[in-house]
Amino acid sequence: MNKMETALHELSEMDELASRSSPVHKLGPTAKLISTIIYIAAVMSFGKYRLSALIPMLLWPVLLFQLSGIPVRTCFYKLRIVLPLVLAMGLFNPFFDREPMLYLGSAAVSGGVISMLTLMLKGVLCLMASFLLMATTPIDCLCASLRRLHIPKMLVTLLLLTYRYVGVMTEELAVMTEAYSLRAPGQKGIHISAWGSFLGQLLLRSMDRAQELYSSMLLRGYHEHFHYAPMKPFSAADGIYLFGSTALFLFIRFVDITRILGSRFVR
Amino acid sequence: MIEFKNVSFAYEKGRSVLSGVSFKIEKGEAVGLIGANGAGKSTVMKLLLGLIRGEGEIYVDGLEVKKDNLPEIRRKLGFVLQNSDNQMFMPTVCEDMMFAPLNYGLTRPEAEKRVDAVLERLGMTELKYRHNHRISGGEKRMAAIATVLAMEPEAVLMDEPTSALDPCNRRAVINTVKELGQTKLITSHDLDMIMDTCGRVILLSGGRIAADGPSDQILTDRELLEANRMELPLSLTPRP
Numbered sequence: 001m002n003k004m005e006t007a008l009h010e011l012s013e014m015d016e017l018a019s020r021s022s023p024v025h026k027l028g029p030t031a032k033l034i035s036t037i038i039y040i041a042a043v044m045s046f047g048k049y050r051l052s053a054l055i056p057m058l059l060w061p062v063l064l065f066q067l068s069g070i071p072v073r074t075c076f077y078k079l080r081i082v083l084p085l086v087l088a089m090g091l092f093n094p095f096f097d098r099e100p101m102l103y104l105g106s107a108a109v110s111g112g113v114i115s116m117l118t119l120m121l122k123g124v125l126c127l128m129a130s131f132l133l134m135a136t137t138p139i140d141c142l143c144a145s146l147r148r149l150h151i152p153k154m155l156v157t158l159l160l161l162t163y164r165y166v167g168v169m170t171e172e173l174a175v176m177t178e179a180y181s182l183r184a185p186g187q188k189g190i191h192i193s194a195w196g197s198f199l200g201q202l203l204l205r206s207m208d209r210a211q212e213l214y215s216s217m218l219l220r221g222y223h224e225h226f227h228y229a230p231m232k233p234f235s236a237a238d239g240i241y242l243f244g245s246t247a248l249f250l251f252i253r254f255v256d257i258t259r260i261l262g263s264r265f266v267r
Numbered sequence: 268m269i270e271f272k273n274v275s276f277a278y279e280k281g282r283s284v285l286s287g288v289s290f291k292i293e294k295g296e297a298v299g300l301i302g303a304n305g306a307g308k309s310t311v312m313k314l315l316l317g318l319i320r321g322e323g324e325i326y327v328d329g330l331e332v333k334k335d336n337l338p339e340i341r342r343k344l345g346f347v348l349q350n351s352d353n354q355m356f357m358p359t360v361c362e363d364m365m366f367a368p369l370n371y372g373l374t375r376p377e378a379e380k381r382v383d384a385v386l387e388r389l390g391m392t393e394l395k396y397r398h399n400h401r402i403s404g405g406e407k408r409m410a411a412i413a414t415v416l417a418m419e420p421e422a423v424l425m426d427e428p429t430s431a432l433d434p435c436n437r438r439a440v441i442n443t444v445k446e447l448g449q450t451k452l453i454t455s456h457d458l459d460m461i462m463d464t465c466g467r468v469i470l471l472s473g474g475r476i477a478a479d480g481p482s483d484q485i486l487t488d489r490e491l492l493e494a495n496r497m498e499l500p501l502s503l504t505p506r507p
Contacts, residue, residue: 219341
């Protein structure tokens with residue numbers, strides 16, 4: 001399998017992860033979507049120096065990983081391309097904010113280092129939450145929930161079709177890179193001189209395939225309205241999950257658990 | 268059921284793909300549309316489905332193929348694409364099969380009932396909840412046919428239904444096609460399959476109809492076929 005085929009395989013694995021059965025998978029998509037949004041908002045609202053207070057927010061994704069039976073390593077493996085970008089956030093903070101904030105023994109830790117670590121942790125937590133949502137909810141159900149939340153039809157259809165077309169484009173890319181590598185033995189990647197025509201061809205081929213897919217949809221009665229997966233009514237379990245998770249986020253957000261625990265053990 | 272009256276089409280001015288094509292297909296008839304590459308077979312299909320517009324008149328069940336009639340016409344015609352990957356865009360076979368019935372106003376339980384009936388009829392119930400990217404090429408082709416049958420169309424159009432299939436899957440597709448009671452229009456280079464499934468053949472050449480008649484007459488006429496860049500079906504080719 002070349003890199004593109006691996007990417008395609010991984011993309012399709014997301015659909016399979018989402019179709020598994022677990023207590024988390026069984027929850028209604030709307031409850032999961034809302035709680036994820038609240039979680040991300042709560043994480044993002046932490047102050048830039050509140051690293052220790054942010055750590056307990058890890059509890060929620062860890063709990064969901066356990067309940068859903070999805071290994072944490074799958075998450076980090078699938079996010080390996082985005083993670084470095086997230087970790088690069090705030091990389092320059094230590095250079096701009098040199099004010100010492102705490103001392104570890106005799107070593108001073110500047111505010112810049114703390115804010116950098118806080119930013120990194122925030123990014124990782126948001127990615128984990130988004131991954132969990134995608135890995136436990138089929139895309140159709142997610143789109144149906146977005147519609148239920150009155151997100152415009154056009155945006156939701158765009159999201160769904162983009163998700164589908166990414167696969168089409170990756171398939172074309174897989175075929176093209178394989179054809180290229182077979183005629184360029186020993187070459188690593190695509191030579192820069194071929195990038196222009198390669199991308200042009202990829203665009204044209206993807207457009208052709210997308211057009212054919214769209215024709216296939218039209219011929220089967222599509223008229224700008226998707227029939228998403230049936231929505232289960234908002235159940236008691238959904239309510240408990242949503243209420244419980246929101247309460248947990250608010251508790252962690254406004255009560256500095258680590259400080260309280262720390263003050264009990266450290267004088 | 269299907270009628271072409273003096274239909275012409277050109278993608279570019281002066282480069283005509285079809286010129287003055289006229290034919291009529293009766294209800295329940297199985298017609299093979301054959302011809303060399305570039306003869307205009309796919310264009311005939313696209314014109315019939317209203318995906319492109321040409322000159323002349325095309326009728327499906329008495330309805331002229333024009334913008335206002337397209338939803339009704341497309342409901343009557345089920346089209347199986349050559350590349351099944353382009354036909355199957357939903358995650359599972361079941362969801363793909365339900366796509367058209369739901370668009371045509373059926374409720375989810377009604378659509379699912381129809382899906383079950385089609386899968387049962389084709390003997391592929393085990394594919395129902397399989398992911399589209401996890402099934403083999405032959406299964407995918409059968410599933411593509413199933414998605415079209417779930418529409419309960421009056422006519423089935425097929426573009427190269429047996430291309431890139433192994434002998435066993437090819438035979439399965441041929442048997443399925445033979446059992447379909449609908450009007451059939453099939454384009455293919457697999458002349459043995461056409462001979463097996465279609466009673467009538469239309470031979471296109473250079474955008475015109477070079478011959479139109481019973482399969483056993485046209486497909487056994489070596490001179491006619493060779494004059495139009497075709498060959499006898501393999502099963503009729505004398506072995507050295």
